[in-house]
Structure formats: C-alpha cells, structure tokens
Amino acid sequence: MKARVAFGSFVLDLETRELRRSGTPVPLSPKGFQMLEILVANAPKALSKSELQHRLWPDTFVVEKNLANLAGEIRDALGDDAARPRFLRTVQRFGYAFREQTREPAGPRAPEGTTSRFRLVWPEGHSTLAEGDHVIGRDPDVELFFDAPGISRRHAVIRISGRDATVEDLGSKNGTFLGDRRVDRPTRVANDDTIRVGSVLLTFKAVRAPESTKTERFRT
Numbered sequence: 001m002k003a004r005v006a007f008g009s010f011v012l013d014l015e016t017r018e019l020r021r022s023g024t025p026v027p028l029s030p031k032g033f034q035m036l037e038i039l040v041a042n043a044p045k046a047l048s049k050s051e052l053q054h055r056l057w058p059d060t061f062v063v064e065k066n067l068a069n070l071a072g073e074i075r076d077a078l079g080d081d082a083a084r085p086r087f088l089r090t091v092q093r094f095g096y097a098f099r100e101q102t103r104e105p106a107g108p109r110a111p112e113g114t115t116s117r118f119r120l121v122w123p124e125g126h127s128t129l130a131e132g133d134h135v136i137g138r139d140p141d142v143e144l145f146f147d148a149p150g151i152s153r154r155h156a157v158i159r160i161s162g163r164d165a166t167v168e169d170l171g172s173k174n175g176t177f178l179g180d181r182r183v184d185r186p187t188r189v190a191n192d193d194t195i196r197v198g199s200v201l202l203t204f205k206a207v208r209a210p211e212s213t214k215t216e217r218f219r220t
Contacts, residue, residue: 006102007101008087008170009133009157010026017030017033022142022143031070032073034056035052038056039096042097043097043102046089048094049064049095053067071088071090085099086170087100118160119204120144120204122202129158129160129165131160131161132160133160134158135155135156135170136156136157137155137170142154144158150197151174151198152172152173152198154170156168158189164188166189168185168187169184172197176195177196179193191207
C-alpha cells in the first residue's frame, strides 16, 4: 500500500502513523490504526475475524470482543454509522471489510496563474475554495457551516484537485443534489452548476486563472 491514501475527507498516513480529517489529526489507538491500515490495504475484500486477530495479536489469544471494540473505535474516528456504514462494513458471522474507494491525496496546490480558481456562492455569502476537501454541514467544526433545515452534521464534501472539482454526499439523511440529479458517488462539478444540500442552494463558480498578469474577476 502507498505511504498515504485518501478516502472521503480523510488521509491515512503510514509514515507519520496518523489519520487526518481535512488536515486535522484524528485520535486513534495504535491497534485501531493497525486494523484500519489492514482493512484499507485489502479493500474491498472482507477479512475474517480470525485473520484479523492473527495479524493484530500474533501468537496471543484474545477474546473476539477486542476486535469488536477496535471496529467501534474506528467507526467513532471516521464518524461512521454501523447501521448505515460508509467506510467499515461488518460481514455478519465472518469479519469486516473497508468499502470506500481510496485515492491518492491531492498534491501541493499549483502556483497562482497556472490553475483554476473556485468559489461557492449562496444568497447570504460566498467562500473561496482552495486545494483540498471542503466539508459542508451543520457541524460547527466543518469548513462550510450552514445551520439550515435538512442539512446533516457532515452532509457533503466538495473536493478541489488542481483544475478539477467534485462533489460527494457523505451519507446525509436528505441527500445532495447536483442540479436535479441526486449525487450517489463523487461527481465532477462545472462552472455555474448548482448544488443543493437540504434547504440551501449553492452555485459553484470556476474561473480559469490567466497565464498573463491580467486579472479575471468572479461574477456572482
């Protein structure tokens, strides 16, 4: 497995032994991190409880409850729901599997003048979107906070990578819509596309940064 893998708004860094969400470290015990690493490396394959126990506690007998506790710790760290799992899936009477597709983390932001500029606009304001993940939700700790009806705590994420932008639903109760179409996987966003989360309608703006010194203004 690569030294750094990304999924959702998380990055699993095997060199620093850290799990980070939108750049912020997420507490995880050494065994919890190891179990997550094993499952991510084998995704989407389901691993049996006996195999996981052998790899986590070689030559040591442990009760099955220890494995369930680690799975619960991982779910808490990822904000996952055991009843409606996005990341960690329980395979009944067998074991566990990591179900989310991983990717390489976004690289350093390209120099000014060589990439696109992005902005999200809504009736009461706007926000510039830099390289990386921008989580939309009702949780005050997310990057794009909206205290509005129909929005989940961590509702959706807009991901900026170089010249590209995508939107992805984070298992919200009411769904995320790009135009009139419900988003069920990471979906590319283009200039003037509308994104609806709960009762909030957002307009995505993309302006290609000029190669010369001429400044191009956003139109809102």
